[in-house]
Amino acid sequence: MNRAVEAVRGRNEQTPELIELYRRMLLIREAEKSCGALFAEGAIPGFIHLSDGQEAVSVGVMASLRTDDTIASTHRGHGHALAKGLSLDGFFRELMGKADGACKGRGGSMHVADLSVGMLGANGIVGGGIAIAVGSGLAQKLRGGDGVAVSFFGDGALAEGVIHECLNIAALKGIPMIFACENNGWSEFSPTSTQIIFTLEKLAAAYGIEYHGIDGTKVEGVAALAAEAIATVRRESRPIVLEFFTTRVRGHYEGDAQRYRTDAADAIDPLAVTRALLEERGASGGELDDLAETIRAEVFAAVEAARLSEEPTLQSAAEEVYAAEIRR
């Protein structure tokens, strides 16, 4: 595993080229930029939590996951969903509450899900997805293949009791899963340092679970670490805890004035970090601008199509309070 950490400076052979990782990160960033604009103009109702600053984690971890691997996400789940394979169309239509959204307009930002690609849902409850991921990992194990589950959660969720139950059970039962903590230093509106007396590293040690912490703004390092950890989990059917240190570029929710915050100016942008690295390795600025332009066009097309989509009917929602049959 130390080799993986060393690989921060070089590309891991199992993961895509840096330019491809950058492209995937750009997709999340551009999609979320549009989310912010759509929210500001009132086209996205409710409230949204943007993951600016955490794109490298989504892209880096998902680079080693297969479609049959599962992830359970958080309220800040746009990046996870898109990186796992949710389509831009399904994404924007859902956030705008449209009938042909990924969840038929019933879930919105905090519940985007696509079970067909193993995305078990964003989750409106802090810590609410962790046990679901443990159960999904147990399902992978009982089925007898080498599929794995990943539980994404933030540092704020470390204060929830369920994390203890889940770490204990995952270790006890040899669940093939990654506990992936995105540590952005903020528990909603409070610095996590004022909320948590322990470190995740020490917590993992208490359960005898292998732990690795890494800079979550450097996508190659994230991808290399995740690749090795996921391979280990597949092979040995046991949990590993990964902690990705990031910064929260924007507020807790979109529109958050962040009057409680003095560190926002110091946020590290993983897109800028990656772009600088690509340029250092010889990529031209024009080439990277073209890539961004292509992605912006893709996002624009999805947004414009979503605007034209139909509103769902309440009757169609009422028909699916209960499942009529087991469909997967």
Add this chain to the structure above:
Amino acid sequence: MSEQRFAHAVNRALDDALASDPSVVLLGEDIGKAGGTFAVTRGLQDRYGADRVIDMPIAENAITGMAVGLAIGGFKPVVEIMFMDFVAFAMDAIVNQAAKLHFMFGGQGAVPLVIRTQHGGGLNAGPQHSQCLEAWFAHIPGLKVVCPATLDDAYALLRSAIDDPNPVIFVENKSLYPMKGTLSAEPEAVPLGKARVARVGRDVTIVTYGALVHKALAAAETLAAEGIEAEVIDLRTLQPWDEAAVLESLSRTHRLVVAHEAVEAFGVGAEIAARMAQVGFDELDGPIVRVGGAFMPVPFGRTLEAEYLPNAERIVEAVRATYG
């Protein structure tokens, strides 16, 4: 047909479900080697192995959340919550996750999850081991709630609950476990949502479920001696409840009592009474009267608990009260 105990009917339903469907798995505290606190799962781990009858640490929240993950991952988990009171620890997994997943994911996936638990007094188990909390779950869209009174129904309804693609809260009354009764060799299938007429009568309808069905039947005998023939409806499923069956009975008897062990205030009986006051208003010849637990925690002491628990006498009094 054979004489068995109620607990055995539940055990056989689990046994047959495990045998007939490889996706069925059991999770709970002490359900394996120990066979469950009330011996309901006895022998099942020996028969099906520790991968299908899974002993879990004392962690209701995680167990139930995991069951949601298993359910959307191709399994049909049956969770045992040792006492219904402990379900409070699992409320996020049940209410925010399991109940809403199919709906809020736009019809993707299903959560074929059963949460078996037991409620009720009678063992002097005190305020934290005796509550009847079924109304909590009947209030949540996306959940089904079942509470059987007989051995055949315990078997058949549990099989139906396990086959159902939705989360089902399956409530057994602890005082029924030692009750002896007839368990058919092959109990007839019972769909969820269908009530049963436990006793036919023309004068008054007593709607009830679970252990109180037996007390309502005893009350009906007392009333019969006074010339009042009570019809006893065993709801069996509380969500969705069989409104048509209750209305049909009321339209013949014109009097209605709703009885349950759970606290009367804001309970299942309140919903039934309110609906019947609306859709059955013209049928009523007297006030709808409810019987339920007093508005206090279930007390521990022997005489306190005995006095607290709704019984046949209180159902008889309630029937008399419908005559004004």
